Amino acid sequence: MSTRQVVKALRRNECQLTGTDGPHDKWVCKCGKHSTAVPRHTETSVGVVRNIIRDLGCLPEGWLQ
Numbered sequence: 497m498s499t500r501q502v503v504k505a506l507r508r509n510e511c512q513l514t515g516t517d518g519p520h521d522k523w524v525c526k527c528g529k530h531s532t533a534v535p536r537h538t539e540t541s542v543g544v545v546r547n548i549i550r551d552l553g554c555l556p557e558g559w560l561q
């Protein structure tokens with residue numbers, strides 16, 4: 497999946513970019529209890545997409561696909 501799509505989905509779900517952590521950008525969901533790391537690559541691998549979905553457990557099912 498292209499990282500642009502991931503970022504678009506994050507923004508659509510009112511997640512906020514809060515900073516960077518090495519090669520990753522840190523995002524926090526709107527409830528503030530969940531956060532995830534998105535690698536700054538052009539493409540985000542299936543495994544990382546799965547982690548992002550798991551990390552942001554409060555978002556509606558299918559928000560990122």
Ligand SMILES: [Zn+2]
Binds near residue numbers: 526527528529553554
């Ligand atoms: Zn949350």
